[in-house]
Structure formats: C-alpha cells, structure tokens
Amino acid sequence: MRFLGIDPGLLRTGYGCVEFTAGTPRLIEAGILKLTARKSVADRLLELDEDLAALISELKPDRIAVEQIFAHSKHVRTAIIMGHARGVVLLAAARAELPLAEFSPATIKSAVAGNGQATKRQMQLAVAAQCGLAAPPSPADVADAIAIALTDARRALRPQAR
Secondary structure: OEEEEEEOOOOEEEEEEEEEEOOEEEEEEEEEEEOOOOOOHHHHHHHHHHHHHHHHHHHOOOEEEEEOOOOOOOOHHHHHHHHHHHHHHHHHHHHOOOOEEEEOHHHHHHHHHOOOOOOHHHHHHHHHHHHOOOOOOOOHHHHHHHHHHHHHHHHHHOOOOO
8 A cells, every 4th residue: 555644834845655565664755845935825725736636646645644733832823824735635635535644743753753752853763764764854844744654554554453
C-alpha cells in the first residue's frame, strides 16, 4: 500500500509518499509544493488544489493523511492559514475517493520519534533513520509529511485485536 502524508501550508506544502513491504517503509517520493507568495489566498488555494490533484494522479496513493490543526494562543493566525490549506487537502482526498486519516502533531511525533514533544530536528533524524535515508529530509515540512505518512501506514497496517 502507498501512503501519502501532507503537511499543509499556504506558502509551501510538504508531501511524502511511503510504501510498506514486509513491515519496512520505503520512501517513494517526497518534496515541497511551493505556492506563489504574491498571489491572493484564493489563488494559492486553487494552485494547491491543482498541485495536489496532479500529485495524487502521479503517485497513486491508497490513502492520504494530514496533520490536524494545532492552535497555540501565540500563533492563532498560523492555525487559520493552515486550516485553509487543510481544507484543500481534505477536498483533494474526497475528490480522489481516498480514505483520509488525520493525526495530531503529538501523535505523529510520538509514533515516529517516540516523543510527543520531539523537535523538528529530532523528527528529521527519526524519519531519515526509519526510511534508510543518507541525510535527514529538508526542509522540515518534508520530514513532517513523511512522518505523517509513516504514522498512517503503521496505524492502518497494524493487526487488529480480536
């Protein structure tokens, strides 16, 4: 199965696609969808929608996962902006008729780094180690997206208790 993790943003959206074979993750592709900063928010949302549709068509994931909105009192504007981008991701998953998973930042950090308060650097190192990468993914948005995909894959592939 292929799992596409998305770390949404209105300037850059990270993505990571992983495939699991015999319990071992293999990174298929990861990167950044760069949106045009000088465009209006509406135009960037349209740009993100088009980029995600092309990415889904190219990578052919079986599932999509995205980070839930994290609202910190000092960064309310960031949460609102992320909410716009998340809405586009949710719409893209629905249009492609793909199952969608949503995880809190702490759940992702705990699942991948073993610490719900892991730093960006710790996440980059954990993702690199688990995917057998020569160097940590950069920027952090890419590592976060891969971590989201890894979290979804491990949850979806976990044997169910009877």
